Amino acid sequence: MKTLVTVGRGGTGKSSFSALMAKAFIEAKQAPILLVDADPDQNLAEMLGVDLKEAGKSTIADLIVSTFIEGGGTTVGVAPAQRIEARIWEKGLYESASFDFMAVGNKWIEGCYCMPNTALKNALESLTKNYKYVIVDSPAGLENLNRRITSKVDDVFDILDHSKKSQDHVKRAYRIAKEVDMKFQNFYIIGGYRFPPELGQEAETNLGFKYLGKIEADDELDQAVLDGESLLDLPNDNKAYLSVKKILETLDYL
Ligand SMILES: Nc1ncnc2c1ncn2[C@@H]1O[C@H](COP(=O)(O)OP(=O)(O)O)[C@@H](O)[C@H]1O
Numbered sequence: 001m002k003t004l005v006t007v008g009r010g011g012t013g014k015s016s017f018s019a020l021m022a023k024a025f026i027e028a029k030q031a032p033i034l035l036v037d038a039d040p041d042q043n044l045a046e047m048l049g050v051d052l053k054e055a056g057k058s059t060i061a062d063l064i065v066s067t068f069i070e071g072g073g074t075t076v077g078v079a080p081a082q083r084i085e086a087r088i089w090e091k092g093l094y095e096s097a098s099f100d101f102m103a104v105g106n107k108w109i110e111g112c113y114c115m116p117n118t119a120l121k122n123a124l125e126s127l128t129k130n131y132k133y134v135i136v137d138s139p140a141g142l143e144n145l146n147r148r149i150t151s152k153v154d155d156v157f158d159i160l161d162h163s164k165k166s167q168d169h170v171k172r173a174y175r176i177a178k179e180v181d182m183k184f185q186n187f188y189i190i191g192g193y194r195f196p197p198e199l200g201q202e203a204e205t206n207l208g209f210k211y212l213g214k215i216e217a218d219d220e221l222d223q224a225v226l227d228g229e230s231l232l233d234l235p236n237d238n239k240a241y242l243s244v245k246k247i248l249e250t251l252d253y254l
């Protein structure tokens, strides 16, 4: 099992990149894969054509609240991690023919709920063992990821745009990952669709992380996002998709 985490500032194209990676793995028959939307904005679901509500599923946050905070009571003999894992299998996991999906959601984001956080982490550790790739679309804060979801990551992809802030994000994300003692194998930078490609080498030198290439700007993808269509249905010769495939080929994942 490999855990791949996408980070970056808002609007750099993290969620699109996560969806396109999934498309590439699905087409290469690299199953089974799990996508985790850890961004409270929750736009990954739509990019995958998933409607959680319609499927009768809940976000992990809602399940945590109903299991530990509202429910409150203890179920004798059942450890918290097992309780939440069972709830996730039943109510949190969206299963389709080609991928599984869950959304972390945005309740219980504030405050310290140490017990549910630990329980969730243990539950996810057990649950994710079933997958070949786990793709996590993460908001800027790696500390939340570490606290609630996983401390063990194979690759972190930091998506850059044209702003200087975006390069600052790389340094901060890396520092935070180290500070919170997240164990990751690789930290990579990727040029997002607005990133000037000629700055790739410079970014690699300045930041000290391997630059994997750029995600092509693509009107067809942008229109699909605008129309709320699944990016999995983009044609296989879509420009942005081909550039993501190339990045995964560089890493020998395809
Ligand atoms: N490769 C691309 N080409 C053109 N537009 C893109 C591309 N990737 C993302 N976008 C657009 O940028 C916006 C933000 O994309 P998104 O993937 O949601 O970013 P993030 O998750 O980092 O906030 C969306 O409107 C999307 O359509």
Ligand SMILES: [Mg+2]
Binding pocket: 014, 015, 016, 039, 041, 043, 044, 137
């Ligand atoms: Mg996003």
